[in-house]
Amino acid sequence: MSDDSTPKKATVGTAEDGPELVRFDRVSKRFGAHTVLDSLDMTVYSGKHVTLIGPSGSGKTTILRLLMTLLKPDEGTIKVGDAYLTHEEKNGELVPAGEKHCREVRKNIGMVFQQFNLFPNMKVLRNITEAPVHVLGLDKAAAEERARGLLDLVGLTQHIDKYPSQLSGGQQQRVAIARALAMRPQVLLLDEVTSALDPELVAGVLDVLRDIAHTTDITMLIVTHEMNFARDISDCVMMFDQGRVIEFGTPEKIFSEPENDRTREFLSAVL
Ligand SMILES: Nc1ncnc2c1ncn2[C@@H]1O[C@H](COP(=O)(O)OP(=O)(O)OP(=O)(O)O)[C@@H](O)[C@H]1O
Numbered sequence: 001m002s003d004d005s006t007p008k009k010a011t012v013g014t015a016e017d018g019p020e021l022v023r024f025d026r027v028s029k030r031f032g033a034h035t036v037l038d039s040l041d042m043t044v045y046s047g048k049h050v051t052l053i054g055p056s057g058s059g060k061t062t063i064l065r066l067l068m069t070l071l072k073p074d075e076g077t078i079k080v081g082d083a084y085l086t087h088e089e090k091n092g093e094l095v096p097a098g099e100k101h102c103r104e105v106r107k108n109i110g111m112v113f114q115q116f117n118l119f120p121n122m123k124v125l126r127n128i129t130e131a132p133v134h135v136l137g138l139d140k141a142a143a144e145e146r147a148r149g150l151l152d153l154v155g156l157t158q159h160i161d162k163y164p165s166q167l168s169g170g171q172q173q174r175v176a177i178a179r180a181l182a183m184r185p186q187v188l189l190l191d192e193v194t195s196a197l198d199p200e201l202v203a204g205v206l207d208v209l210r211d212i213a214h215t216t217d218i219t220m221l222i223v224t225h226e227m228n229f230a231r232d233i234s235d236c237v238m239m240f241d242q243g244r245v246i247e248f249g250t251p252e253k254i255f256s257e258p259e260n261d262r263t264r265e266f267l268s269a270v271l
Pocket residue numbers: 031036054055056057058059060061062063
């Protein structure tokens with residue numbers, strides 16, 4: 001047992017798994033005087049599934065929002081694959097990234113939010129084809145073929161011609177998952193994707209995500225309160241406290257034999 005809260009350099013995977021896909025180097029984020037992320041070092045190799053846990057306000061969602069470029073760090077660099085998300089190279093120097101560069105790198109990242117954020121005026125099929133056609137420049141027939149495959153994957157083929165308002169929350173969230181995957185991102189970010197759902201709809205969405213985690217090679221960063229789900233699909237669970245990783249390891253280790261008192265306290269409250 002220990003209350004060691006020294007920040008840990010968190011590395012998930014090795015070069016044998018493939019390339020580094022997400023890398024935070026000494027990333028800090030502050031809101032006014034409040035330090036939300038404190039010099040975070042984190043590396044995730046290709047294909048790994050990482051669940052971020054920790055008390056409310058510990059900085060988990062901030063990490064996902066930084067990756068979506070919805071926020072910018074105050075210090076440090078973030079890389080996705082070979083490219084910096086936060087910076088770009090100009091004349092051999094690293095300078096803060098411009099909007100065009102950010103947009104390019106962000107194409108490798110998909111995100112599913114707590115709220116489904118579907119386009120209410122578009123049917124299911126078009127919700128999924130819209131970004132591949134308009135952002136990636138895929139032709140309509142190819143985008144539709146891709147969308148049909150994904151609707152099969154999330155079990156919604158029979159709802160292809162419906163509007164979001166004609167679907168349950170769980171079905172809408174499965175459309176949102178298909179929509180994110182339609183961009184063929186290398187990294188999928190999941191931010192409490194079942195928190196807004198009625199309890200009876202949660203299992204269906206988690207089953208779809210389990211299936212995706214087990215049958216694709218996509219890298220996942222997940223914020224969830226569903227600890228059984230985290231146990232099933234994670235290669236690594238990272239415990240955050242006050243914007244730092246205080247402990248990380250396999251789900252077996254973190255859930256069964258946490259070393260840090262704060263991890264133990266947190267888990268005893270949520271398990
Ligand atoms: N735009 C913002 N302006 C000011 N403070 C913010 C902003 N976004 C987040 N914060 C603060 O940053 C802290 C970390 O937020 P974050 O959402 O990353 O935490 P979290 O670990 O995901 O928490 P939860 O489990 O409750 O979602 C919180 O104290 C939050 O109030």
